[in-house]
Amino acid sequence: MTSNWITTRAWLLMLPLLIVMIAIIGWPLVDTVRLSFTDAKLVGTAGSFVGLDNYVKMLSGSNFQRTLVTTTLFAVLSVAAEMVIGVLAALLLNQQFYGRSVLRALMILPWALPTVVNATLWRLIYNPEYGALNAALTQIGLLDTYRSWLGEPGTALTALIVADCWKNFPLVALIALAALQAVPRDITAASMVDGAGAWARFRFVIMPYLAGPLMVALVLRTIEAFKVFDLIWVMTRGGPANSTRTLSILVYQEAFSFQRAGSGASLALIVTLLITILAVAYAALIRKSAGAS
């Protein structure tokens, strides 16, 4: 068989996937770009060309700037917490204790719980009148009066981050645990003989094995957190007083609640561009750290 024919055959086998991807991803993306230069409405008017008006309006609006800050805050804080707690949990799960295999199996629960169910569950836990958090804190004596955790701008975002972190840190832990199990026993043993303390062992013996998988988990989690919609929609819808409104919620409101397809599309593309920059930066970082080690 010639290599030409093999390449042609590969393209033929990929044809169904390519057709599907062009029809439901490629074309909509291009059409979003087209719409972003028009004042089209979601239903009815096709809209006319308005140049960069939508972009200028969106980027200069205080809504966008405030939402970008909220989104960044949510993504950075929740991903950082997930990575730290996830690695600590993995180090623990790598120790020997009674019930270890059961606990390892349980780690899959939060990951498997559907996002919307997780959001609903935490909404019930945070309920201002009957929620379990208020009840537990009051019964222990840490709280005098019930609070509206999701109803106050000061606590709503933190409450969302806790809910997100609970669902996602076990995944980081499982990925880190798989990496830890690849660390050869004799290397850790040798480093102990050489007198390395716990921190030195973690930093110089274990960390090189963890770095690669953790980096991938970090990239995927950051991008997911930046796109967050479900959790926030179910728990606060972006409230109170827009204090938990993230970029995806803002696009939803612009394009679908207010039916402004044109400006909604321009906002969606700005979000896409931000995520792309994030992904490219991470990719460069990974390549650099891979080259260094």
Add this chain to the structure above:
Amino acid sequence: MERRSLTATILVHAAALILAAVILAPVVWLFIMSISSTTDLITKPLRWWPETIDLSRYGVLLSSVANSAGEAFVASLFNSLKVAGMATAAALVVAIPSAWAVSRTPSVGWSLYAVIATYMLPPVALAVPLYMALSALGLLNNVFGLALVYLTILAPFTTWLMKSGFDSIPREIESAATVDGARLDQILRLITLPLAAPVMATAALFAFLLAWDEFFYALLFTSDQRAKTLTVAIADLAGGRVSDYGLIATAGVLAALPPLIIGLFMQRALISGLTNGGVKG
């Protein structure tokens, strides 16, 4: 293992207990809410274990009496099954041949990066044209339309997973069969696909879970019992004026059961899929 002092052993066990409590408490509380009476759930101080176990809400949600909460819930359950099932099947059909082609033909390897890149796209970047197209085709509020849209997520993802699956099957087995005169379709049908069956099963489960979990597109593109999925039905319950928190919790338990069971029983396969798919790409 290295010897540990008694203090260290106690600390490790204490930490393990705390971790177990953190993981279990919310899930167990969801279940307790679903079997507590409404009075137990709204007494102060809150009762952490119900006076009498009340399973009636499971009956309510799983009944098919016309115009009941149950009818809407059962309809959304079936919609979720239909949409997730169809989207998973379609994703595998398009992903398997392409994943094999990419795995065996290095010269087209770059196309996989294009596929993975689309997986990073936020759904909002596609939502407006997809909404307009579905509306023009009369596929809004339709399980087929929603399944088609879910392919935007499932097709790249399954291709990615299947490709790393095919990579782990030695191509020498295939070349040996070629030498023996087997045709390509015979090789794939009789040798490669049977060997890839475990990976296909993992990919199918992952795809199904992704579709079962999806909310954004379902919220946008469905409006009533004909196509509304479970996630939207639950969000409706949680955001609506339902005063029976136990009923919301019960809906949550029922929606969570299939993925939780899949997760617990398929743990090994899922984790190796997560780590392999995530690390090797």
